[in-house]
Amino acid sequence: MVAIDWETVDPEVKKVFDTYTKEKTFPKDALILDAGSICNHLLIIKSGLVRNFYFDPKGNDITHWFSGPNSVVTSPPSFFKQEPSFFRIETLQPTVANVITHSQLEEAFKKSIELERFGRQLAINIMMALGQKVIDLQTKTAEERYHELLFQYPDILQQAKLGHIAGYLGITQQSLSRIRGNKKV
């Protein structure tokens, strides 16, 4: 959940986005990207909620990332290396997004140093958010991670299923249910 703050974005970048992206609408529970296919699109969510997920070797459904309004979704390894995707992407709510293809984005980068800079800054922000997630997984209990998610993104809790959230937190659905029941006192 790394939201873009459009207020602070260079007008030039907005213009490029308007030129190159195309608005698209997805129903709820739509599989936008399947595992094994090459991810050719990057989406900037206007409204709705999407998750990036995968099945681990034991078959557990793990949510890697949630993306809500003003955040970006793609399968980074597949999109940037143009290789078959490990991640799947699906909508959790009806979603409207601006879509750009890999080749369009590359073309846009060539034409605009402002976009190149924006892309770098966005990548750095996502990198820092992932770094924070690594820290959280290593130093916080599942319960602490749950309460923080609840505090930071209460919307997700209302729009996603428990299993999706549990996978995101790195625990099973049963454990999350147990944590929720732990109304201390």
Add this chain to the structure above:
Amino acid sequence: MVAIDWETVDPEVKKVFDTYTKEKTFPKDALILDAGSICNHLLIIKSGLVRNFYFDPKGNDITHWFSGPNSVVTSPPSFFKQEPSFFRIETLQPTVANVITHSQLEEAFKKSIELERFGRQLAINIMMALGQKVIDLQTKTAEERYHELLFQYPDILQQAKLGHIAGYLGITQQSLSRIRGNKKV
């Protein structure tokens, strides 16, 4: 450990680096960045080994990242936002690195679209490596993570202390020692 492959780097970028960076040598066990100070430098390691670490609320020493030859070290949140650092950085071996300050880097970015692009691609690569670490923490046992590190970066094992490696893997030193002792059969 995201090493830069200099073979594939634009000559223009190399030139900019040569112009702006300054080579610096650090002895073993040197604290390059302390917590609380603003990280004003980014290092590109030429030789040696460095780690990025922090103390969690319980006082455990957690290694966030190792950086060996051709990889980049900084405290990203502190360097990019110019705020007090949460991470500390120290050498684990005598180290030689090319150093660039935050303002020099910003200046260089302004002058070279090639550098801007290189920076974006590097950020994307680090982002993907962190994404993989999140996946590993969520889907692999400590033992699997240890064997993979051993396989991918055998050098680290010989140059870092057990406690540093355990923290990186997300477990205690005692657990890592136990795992090592598990010569099955």
Add this chain to the structure above:
DNA sequence: TTCGTTTTTTAACATAGGTGAAATTTTGTA
């Protein structure tokens, strides 16, 4: 060499979270 320090290992016990299965609640729809 030898002694003191640092690092690593070992061991007994504690606990967070996993597993599998069943019970319950919620939801959508006929």
Add this chain to the structure above:
DNA sequence: TACAAAATTTCACCTATGTTAAAAAACGAA
């Protein structure tokens, strides 16, 4: 409104890793 399907909760038991403390091994300076 009632029922079937889906989602969530509960429960009993299990396991990986944490905790604390002590022993052993490795290292480094005199």
